[in-house]
Amino acid sequence: MKTTVTAEEISRYRDQGYLIIEDLLSPQELESLKGAVTTTVEQMGNRKLVGEGNEQFQYDREKNPDTTFLQKINLWKDNDTVSGFVRNPEIGRMACELAGVNSVRLWHDQTLQKLPWSNPTSWHLDAPNWSFHSRDVLSIWIALSDSTLTNGCMWFVPGTHKTAEFERNAEFSTQVGALFDIYPEWHGLDAVPIELKAGSASVHNGLLAHGAGVNMTQNPRQAMVGIYMPDGVTFNGIQNILSAEQMEALKVGDRFNDDEQNPVVWSRQ
Secondary structure, X not given: OOOOOOHHHHHHHHHHOEEEEOOOOOHHHHHHHHHHHHHHHHHHOOEOEOOXXXXXXXXXXXOOOOOXXXXXXXXXXXXXXXXXXXXXXXXXXXXXXXXXXXXXXXXXXXXXXXXXXXXXXXXXXXXXXXXXXXXXXXXXXXXXOOEOOOOOOEEEOXXXXXXXXXXXXXXXXXXXXXXXXXXXXHOOOOOEEEOEXXXXXXXXXXXXXXXXXXXXXXXXXXXXXXXXXXXXXXXXXXXXXXXXXXXXXXXXXXXXXXXXXXXXXXXXX
């Protein structure tokens, strides 16, 4: 796993809000992770999220087809191979170096698969949807298959993480560009496509504006994502992926320090 980042790459990430890492995984690592993800997705059936008390995250794709992407969350809890990748200390160290923090916890992992002929993913921000507020949270998005303009690669608007706000975001919808009505100051900024070959990755800040195109092919565009939050973040009252039991136990301002739910991936201490 190629996780060393240079001072120039760290500076570029903090300025633009994203970084591309070519060949993060070796061919053998890619085969192992892709196989583990495929197996776990099949085993999950209608479950969207792994874990006890998450009945609200069941769904029936035949009755409620998701025409944007297939999403399965917290595979690390069901599969040791996935856990070994998303909880790899070297991944955590890289996340800390890029974000400029001393320690990170795993918020959650997810596989995002844009199925054949899937619709575009509308422009949005990630962090306002999550159960904590941090300008340093980031996602490491690993391509399990080639991600191209043809099959719905992601697009970023560089630098938007600097002026994005937690109170302003767009819902996923057919209005692909609604985010830019909420942020009119971003009109005129150019988006860049993030084409990745399988085994490569992109890292993006949780407040960076991003979206994805349509999949115009007969094959899925597959990715595995780890989301890393600075240790010490606190609950903001948003449920997101939290179970009813977790919501009942938490109060606003509580730290996310449950090692069973959000393990420390790397710390300088």
